Amino acid sequence: MIIRALLLVAVLIVSGCQTKTPDIEHPHLVIGPRASSYLQIEGVQDGTASGDLLRAGVRLHSISNVRQTLRFRFEWLDASGFELRGLAGRWERLELRQQVSQSLDRIAPSPKATNYRIHLFDINTPANGNPHTSGSNP
Numbered sequence: 001m002i003i004r005a006l007l008l009v010a011v012l013i014v015s016g017c018q019t020k021t022p023d024i025e026h027p028h029l030v031i032g033p034r035a036s037s038y039l040q041i042e043g044v045q046d047g048t049a050s051g052d053l054l055r056a057g058v059r060l061h062s063i064s065n066v067r068q069t070l071r072f073r074f075e076w077l078d079a080s081g082f083e084l085r086g087l088a089g090r091w092e093r094l095e096l097r098q099q100v101s102q103s104l105d106r107i108a109p110s111p112k113a114t115n116y117r118i119h120l121f122d123i124n125t126p127a128n129g130n131p132h133t134s135g136s137n138p
Contacts, residue, residue, distance in 0.1 A: 074116055
């Protein structure tokens with residue numbers, strides 16, 4: 001019984017460290033715990049491009065005193081909340097220089113995209129075990 005309880009506690013601790021869920025201020029962002037320690041979100045924007053394609057972006061500021069490598073992906077969702085799979089949702093890498101702001105923005109691959117999530121993780125945070133990290137790893 002004690003072993004079962006300890007195992008449950010360990011699973012909860014490990015699973016709780018995988019992702020910082022979207023916050024109220026930035027509901028479109030999913031930020032990993034390590035990345036959240038050196039990223040400051042300056043703003044999230046969305047709109048349309050080419051008439052009917054959703055466009056989304058985020059402005060980041062690295063508060064770190066050393067270079068960091070971020071991996072990110074844009075997850076495009078249809079009206080039912082399902083992910084639109086494809087190359088537009090692949091993981092990408094971004095080198096962040098210390099104390100510098102940088103913008104990321106992408107245009108949805110299809111007019112079927114009505115919503116989005118932007119995933120921001122440190123390159124050293126594993127993607128497995130995170131329910132919001134489908135797509136290929138960098």
